[in-house]
Amino acid sequence: MSRKPCCVGEGLKKGAWTTEEDKKLISYIHDHGEGGWRDIPGKAGLKRCGKSCRLRWTNYLKPEIKRGEFSFEEEQIIIMLHASRGNKWSVIARHLPRRTDNEIKNYWNTHLKKRLIEQGLDPVTHKPLASNSTVAENLHSVNVPSSDKQYPRSSSMPSLSPPPSGSEMTKSSNSDGTPAQGGFLSCKKRFKKSSSTSRLLNRVAAKATSMKDILSASMEGSLNATTISHASFFNGFSEQIRNEQDNSNVSLTNTFDEFDPFSPFSQSSLYTEQEINATFDLGMDQGYDFSHFLEKLGADNPKEEKSYMNVEYGHELLMSDVSQEVSSTSVDDQDNMIGNFEGWSSYLLDHTDFIYDTDSDSLEKHSM
């Protein structure tokens, strides 16, 4: 026995939303607020089921939603949270302000998942894949798209590659004025992925693996300094990096702790002693919480973003004639495309002497 679909009814419309429908929904919610989704279609004059209205609102029309390219920092956060939480998109979304679970899920499936495989990491366990043959098989089966091999850099790493030119950004809207697929901005032309970026992603993924091991150990009650240092060091870091550290007369553990903003032993740790204690006091039913880190990132960004793409879209919908094509292209795509997090990537960039190899291509910035 299965539950009846909620959207069974004569004349209910499906498929892409039109500007007219968006306008009705925005107008209704503006006047009456969210909630009571089942009643909204009738009251708002929409031939949609309530669930469809809710999804359209929460995933697209809601003013605070941020759209466009994911920043490098957001990608890092997604990868790490996925390592600790799995496909809990709503949980991950709670840690990425203004991103929807649906968008994160899509981004994971179309970009990050394939990239991890490409990096030789299991996208489920975040551990290195068993063998080279396994990597090859996975790559083959997943059919990594050529476009995905070109990595879009965030502006937070401006010195590493040229910023996107306006002509490379595909500003799109449907003929009826609704945002086309890809939202207000679809950056189809990717930047060539540098090997340094690839290596950095490897490290991020490896860090995620390390975090997962630490979490597991913590939850099993077996966490100790050895677990941390070994997890940080041995999971996923290349032999080359180890050699670099061996040659540097610097304690491996100390170096990675210094690199790791999550590390309680880091000189640059984002945590206070109190937070560290709380962090290591993870219960069995609790997951790791990066909110402190995110709060710190947010605190580093005093500039409050006031101009949201969706605010503008909603505003235009409400103010414009329905037949008039919405000028979504008037939005400052560049600002919206680029995240404002300046946290971890800045930290990484400030420690590039061991993040990037000396033979990095297209690197203008090197060790400080």
Next chain:
DNA sequence: AACAGTCTCAACCGCCTCGAG
């Protein structure tokens, strides 16, 4: 220019959770 193949992501589907009665 035309066509076919590929990729992206908005939207849908069905199950789950939780609160109200």
Next chain:
DNA sequence: TCTCGAGGCGGTTGAGACTGT
């Protein structure tokens, strides 16, 4: 305690945009 329904969630689909030939 049980039932029901609204809302939430994660997996999947398919239209349309993009790319290569």
